[in-house]
Amino acid sequence: MEIRVRSTDGVVILDISGSLDVNSAELVEAVGQCLRDGYHDILCNLEDTDNIDYLGISALVIAYKDVLNHNGRMKFVNVPVQFRNLFSVSGLDRAVEIYASEELAVNSFKEDKVIEDIKKMHLRRRFKRLPIDLKIEIKPKFSRDQSCLQADIINLSAVGCYIFGCSKFRLQDELILKFSIPPDNTILELEAKVV
Structure with missing residues (x-):
């Protein structure tokens, strides 16, 4: 497995290629490093992922929980059809957000921030008068x-x-x-x- 890290609009994108399997501990490490570096919006791009087994799903869940524990957000993009079925069987698709394109995924982080800012406002100030x-x-x-x-x-x-x-x-x-x-x-x- 290889992980290429890049950033766009404050979102760290992890381009994951190869197999997510027993050797997936480096994914957990990469996510942990992003969090230590102050990045809390993480997008996992699975477009070039060849294989995911149950240990790979476990690594994704561990990384996802780590992000949540640091008040961050982790989303997924370009998940191949065969892995979507695995996400569905494992229930992961009900816990994480999956997007068809990188642009939609990155924009969703921006929308989340706007919604968070609105929720922090006093009720009377949430709407423009x-x-x-x-x-x-x-x-x-x-x-x-x-x-x-x-x-x-x-x-x-x-x-x-x-x-x-x-x-x-x-x-x-x-x-x-x-x-x-x-x-x-x-x-x-x-x-x-x-x-």
Whole structure:
């Protein structure tokens, strides 16, 4: 087995050629060295791999677990059809991501980073708010007093809106919101909760 190491866009690509078998300890060593060098995004290219036996699968699993234990990501690309069946039988295909092209695989690491950054954000900051100036009618959902209040929607996002002009309601109150959206003035009636 031979391993050629290269890097693109912060992703280390291990081009593995030959057989993944009893002599696959050098794969585990190569992955360990990448992690020690500070690389946590590793892509294994199996395009030139001739043979994989159960010891080779074991080496892949050990390397994969090592990457996970270092908060990294390991993915696979160009896995030949005969080895995909082996990945399927061993259950490895349910644990790892396999891509048909290097470009797709490298881009998936970028997408993962964007998603991680979004998940780290406070919920209210995950979505960009759109400035908007709409009049809105508000009434309580579970109250005998069903009188409507008028207010303004200042901005709107995928998870909520900022309504100005009403301080009658308390946190967790459930409301009915009614407003129209230009240009065709479609009327929307939504249920909401004060947060």
